[in-house]
Amino acid sequence: MEISSLPAIEQQLKSIQQLIQATKFNDAIEQSQLLLAQTTEKKQHIELWYLIAVAQRYAKDHAAALISINELLKLDEQHSRANQEKGYIHLALNQTVPAKAAFENAVKLNPSLMASWQQLIEIYQKTNQTSHVQQAANQLAKLKQLPPALLGVTQLMHEGKLLKAEQICRHFLQNNKRHIEGMCLLAEIGMELKIYDDAEFLLATALELDPNHITARSQYLNLLIRLGKYKLAASQVESLLAEQPNNLSFKVAKANVLTGLGKVEQAIRIYEQVIAQDHAIAGFHLQLGHALKAKGDIKRAVSAYQQAYQLKPDYGDAYWSLANTKTYRFSDEEIKQMQLQQENKALASLDSIQLYFATGKAFEDKQEYAKAFKAYQQGNAIQHKQSGFDIGKIEQQVAAQMKYCTHELFNQRGHLGLSAPDPIFIVGLPRAGSTLLEQILASHSQVDGTMELHNILGLAARLSGRNQNSVENQYPKNLAEITPDYFSRFGQQFIDETKVYREAAPYFIDKMPNNFLHIGLIRLILPNAKVIDARRSPMACCFSGFKQLFAEGQDFSYNLEDIGRYYQAYLKLMAHWDNVLPGSVLTVNHEDVVDDLDTQVRRMLDFCGLEFEQSCLDFHKTKRNIKTPSSEQVRQPIYKSATQQWQNFEQFLTPLKAVLGTTK
Incomplete structure (x- = not known):
């Protein structure tokens, strides 16, 4: 019989826990095994095997307990408490070496497990591993300083129970409003949940309360780097280096910031200095490789990536970075x-x-x-x-844009934004040829290339509110209700915040592909900005996305059906923009660029109001820093070999073809 009532199962699990607490171990084991036979849910099997193993250990049936915990680990080898329990079982069997390995694995998976740290201290002391004793003792002391509620929060975080951790942490901060560690923890949860505005506000507030809090400032710095806010990050990293001038992690962070600001030569020098101080850290070589790749020095970048995996043979990022040069x-x-x-x-x-x-x-x-x-x-x-991506939410966003971004909205409010013509937005899907279009335009003397800027996405997130499902007057619906002068203020804010990425040219490019969702917002805050839609044929575009591992933000690309539905939603929304904002978006097909570069270059320059320059046709000769996966491809002349690469995999792409309803 299949058990389907979740509350009933939870009640039975609680009953088993109570039996263990009452030292009725055999009854607990019997009930657990009975329930194990009645359900097929993996999550419940994991919980039940854990309870069985604990009860068996308490009943001193250690051999059976080891079998049970290994059954759990077959289902989830990343289960931190199962690894901790395995450590206890091995200790009971006087097997110190495997016990040590299990506890070490437990704290690697969940650094907040105090019991595992305590056991490791005792094991390290017995085996005279003095440095390990000190490290474990430091971590244990740090955990003991946390209030019990925040210790619980850290444990939930490392177990992946982020929403529960957030709930407890918020409740704690309601009663302890100036608790810096609590604010840092909630900010960390916010970053994991990608609620970046909340995290940024929390950390900025924490530093106002305690400007000398190194952890908060370091966390704030890392968040600013993730958000591409390099100018703000620069001041934070200088503050940290003033406090700890020899901290290699802060030096590397400074190099990351300089790379983000386009000062790649300075960044490379810092990476090389750091590596000279500590050659054995694989991550330092990886970061150097990224900077060299952005500069265009692929030979040295490859050498740096190879050095990284030689130091750390399981370093997936080093191998992927080599693959991601596209030419290695x-x-x-x-x-x-x-x-x-x-x-x-x-x-x-x-x-x-x-x-x-x-x-x-x-x-x-x-x-x-x-x-x-x-x-x-x-x-x-x-x-x-x-x-945990849900393509349905993207489709809902598209539907909302189409519902609220109407002819009437733009007729009534389309004149309110900032008149500056500076930005040229290149939108579309990733791997659709946007880097090529950027390189062509950035080869013009009047245009600066920048990077994939997060500013429009950040503004859309702020307009959406904290809980996007609970507020009635939400973005994009609230575009019709916002105070009129806000549109020009938002436009000015965009221009001001992006100055740091520009050189001296009057125009600049924002190449964030996901901005296609927010063309209506762009039109309202910057009515004279140009928008170019980089489009590629469906099968080629979608499969190219499927085989690309993105840094973040493209979660739709990891499933063939999802990426097909995303492409369809994109086409639907772009057709809507053409309808309500006729002539505002120039569509440039990648295949047309490959077949007739001259014509498409002139189309783009005419659309942007720019005079023709030969350098745009000779784009591959332009020297500039490029941080996208296509960086090496756009440093070469146009080639046609990639346009049909998907056909080599056609037999495997039936789910994608079914969603797209196409063979091209």
């Missing part, structure tokens, strides 16, 4: 190394994902397409599961 070809030995690492059961999920995507690229280059697709599919499946 893996050796057979490197492919074997990547496959060997994938077999490591202790491998972090992010490393696993990156290794799968890199392996896919390696096999695709060798024209072993079945192996390549399998690797891409494995990497995408893990990433898709972790993201």
